[in-house]
Amino acid sequence: MGLLSKKDAALITDPFADNNPITIQVLGICSALAITAELKASIVMAVSVLFVMGVGNVVISLMRNIIPSKIRIIAQLIVVATLVIIVDLVLKAVAYDLSKTLGAFIGLIITNCIIMGRFEAFALANGPWRSFLDGIGNAVGYGVILILVGFFRELLGSGTLLGFKVLGDPIEKTGLYALGYENNGFMLLAPMALIVVGIIIWIQRSRNEALIEEN
Amino acid sequence: MSKRTDSNLYTLLFATGMVIVVGSLLAFLASSLKPTIDENKRIEKQQNILYAMGVNENDESSAIFVSKDKVAGEFSKYITKQLVIQGNKTTEDENAYLIDVKKQQTAEKEGKERKLPLFIGEKDGKTFYIAPIRGKGLWDAVWAYVGMDENMVIQGAYFDHKGETAGLGANIKLRFFMDDFIGENLKKDGNFKGIAISKSNNDPKNIDKTDNEVDAIAGATITGDGVSAMIKSELKKYVPYFKTLKTN
Numbered sequence: 001m002g003l004l005s006k007k008d009a010a011l012i013t014d015p016f017a018d019n020n021p022i023t024i025q026v027l028g029i030c031s032a033l034a035i036t037a038e039l040k041a042s043i044v045m046a047v048s049v050l051f052v053m054g055v056g057n058v059v060i061s062l063m064r065n066i067i068p069s070k071i072r073i074i075a076q077l078i079v080v081a082t083l084v085i086i087v088d089l090v091l092k093a094v095a096y097d098l099s100k101t102l103g104a105f106i107g108l109i110i111t112n113c114i115i116m117g118r119f120e121a122f123a124l125a126n127g128p129w130r131s132f133l134d135g136i137g138n139a140v141g142y143g144v145i146l147i148l149v150g151f152f153r154e155l156l157g158s159g160t161l162l163g164f165k166v167l168g169d170p171i172e173k174t175g176l177y178a179l180g181y182e183n184n185g186f187m188l189l190a191p192m193a194l195i196v197v198g199i200i201i202w203i204q205r206s207r208n209e210a211l212i213e214e215n
Numbered sequence: 216m217s218k219r220t221d222s223n224l225y226t227l228l229f230a231t232g233m234v235i236v237v238g239s240l241l242a243f244l245a246s247s248l249k250p251t252i253d254e255n256k257r258i259e260k261q262q263n264i265l266y267a268m269g270v271n272e273n274d275e276s277s278a279i280f281v282s283k284d285k286v287a288g289e290f291s292k293y294i295t296k297q298l299v300i301q302g303n304k305t306t307e308d309e310n311a312y313l314i315d316v317k318k319q320q321t322a323e324k325e326g327k328e329r330k331l332p333l334f335i336g337e338k339d340g341k342t343f344y345i346a347p348i349r350g351k352g353l354w355d356a357v358w359a360y361v362g363m364d365e366n367m368v369i370q371g372a373y374f375d376h377k378g379e380t381a382g383l384g385a386n387i388k389l390r391f392f393m394d395d396f397i398g399e400n401l402k403k404d405g406n407f408k409g410i411a412i413s414k415s416n417n418d419p420k421n422i423d424k425t426d427n428e429v430d431a432i433a434g435a436t437i438t439g440d441g442v443s444a445m446i447k448s449e450l451k452k453y454v455p456y457f458k459t460l461k462t463n
Contacts, residue, residue, distance in 0.1 A: 037382025068226040075233060082237050086244060093248040096255040104354070104378035154382065163277070171419050185433045188382050 005131070013131040015141035021114045021146040023201045024211065028114040032149055033193040035105055039162050042150025044098075046107050046143025050136065052083045053115050059083075059124035067124070076119040077110075084109050114142055149196045157187030164168030222321040244408065244456050259281055261290040266373040268336040268343040270295065278373070286440040296335040300456050302328050306332065316349045316358065331452055336362070343370055346349035350445025353437040354378040357445060367401040367450075370403045371408075384438030389401035395429040395455050400444075401425055407454045409447035 004012070021027045024040070035041045058066075059079050067075045088106045091099035099106075109115070119137050123131040129214045154160055159167035168175015170183055186192050219225060220252070254288040262280035265271065270293055272279040281289050298310035302369040311332040323329040342365065349358040355377035360369040374387040386392055399410050421429055431439045 013304065037380065038385075039379035041224050065231065068220045069227050070221070070226050071230060074230075078233060078237055082241065085241055089244055089252075091220065093251040094254075100375075105381075145440075156381065158327070165276075183433075188434045191298050 007068050007126070008130060008133055011084045011130060012137040012140070015134075016144065017204075018208065018211065020141045020145065020204075021117070022062055022142055022197065023204050025114075027117055028112050028142050029194075029197065031047075031112055032146055033109055033190040034108065034198055035190045036146055036150040036193050037152040037153050037157065039147065040101070041105060042146040043143075044101065045108075046139070046146050047108060048087065048109055049112060049115070049142060050139040051087065052080060052109050053118060053135040053139040054132055055135075056080050056083055056115060057118055057123040057131040058117040060119045060126045061128045061131035064124050065159070072124065073120070073128060079119070080115050081110050114138055114192075125143050145197070145200060148200060149193055153187045153193060154198055157192075159183050218303075238379070240300075245295045257313065258286055261286050263360045263373045264312060264334050264336075264345050265289055265293060267345045267360040268338055269371045270336075270338065270363070273390065273449040276390055278393060287315040293336045293338055294334050295337050298333045298456075300333060300336065300453070303455075305456065305459075308332075312347075314347075316343060316347050317356070324335050329342065329440065331456075332458065335408075341370075344453075344457075346450060348445055348449035350449065351388075352376050352379045352441040353384050353435075354380070357438065357441050359442075359445065361446070361450060363401065363457075365457065367407070367454075367457055369396045369399045369401065376409060376438070379438050380435070382434075383432065384435040386432045386435065387438060387442060392432060394427075398424040399425075399427065400425065402451055405449050409443065409450065411443045414439075 013020055018024065022029065022032055026047075031045060035045050056079055060076060063075070065081075084106060087109075088099065091106070118135060122134045127135070151161070154162075155166065157166060159170055164177075167181065168177045170177050184192075222231075229401070235276050259280075263285070263345055265281050270281055272281060280286070297308055298387070299314065300307045300309050310335065313334045314330055316332075319329045319331070334345040335347060343362045344365070345360055345362045347360050348357070349356060351357065357374065357376045357379065359372055359374045360364055361369060364370055372393050374393055376385060376387060379385045379387065394409065401410060402408060408427045411428050412431045414431040416423075416426060416428040416430060418426070419430050
């Protein structure tokens, strides 16, 4: 028997593709638009959400029988805000340079509706281990899309990847720029992130017709 | 049958308990990490000041500070004087770098006399005057350490921000933008003019150092305008001090 049962493994794999939080559930779009102009920022955000969602789901699951239903949303919000503040404080103390790089992204995690969605839809009704797997699965599904969007936006918008000039120098006109290529400044603006997400959704649904909703 | 957790009393007790637990946890964590965080900020200030006078570990294209373990030694080696300018009075203060520019700006708005810190450094026989400045970007604060010579020609600059957009306004802290300021004169025809972040100067390599302009970052109009306004309003306050250098 493997480490995970088939049902448990699906908690990790489903959000990765057929139940992706961004492309299928259309959640977490705000951060996908806001922070994906750079690949590095996308990776950092993906890793931060992975931590907050994994730990947050476990905490909510452990508290699921004692949280009053009337204030459950507030309780969930407090858990996610607490985790985000803890991450922020610890990074400022032990990895100050990294915390500077993250800037406002850490705080932005609080606004990520995927996290609140998984607390509400899964962690409140399942045990800690399954909630942990669900949190990790959804965070990975979210992170993959973020990284894809960040990859194309930085490459086509700035001609760089992780800050390295991969297409040549646009000012000195070397590499691809010598052939007349110009960076597409529109890629750096938020509307283009929405278009890139739309293209990913289009490609995903064209490859799997089961994902297309019937009228 | 209603559950035990549905009662108003339980809800109230739960909410109170949660606030106490979370509040205590965060207060404990914040107070125990504060000395380390403050020390990191203090080191960063010294690194910023040194960067603005060209003491750094830059490679070909990235902006890299002097490493943490070296910064104290380098700071005392290169920074020869730390001044506090308050009105017409200039005094020396070896901890001037710890002056909070934001607090001083608030004091100024309240009608109090503001303290302007200025750091004097010597490197390769050249004197640098480094001023810390602070302004507003698109989302939050932007700030800089600007190294000048006695004629207010910029010799180095370090820009930073609190929450500008990644890939756009946040690029003010990238080397290609900061290096553009080197050689720019803050004065024009003997009067203070500042430096504008311009979208229309048609000088992407920033060869023209007499136009009081540097090339803007695409898609970061408001951040660029904020940087221009910060330079203009904040560095102007140092003009009287630079005039005294001429008369001495």
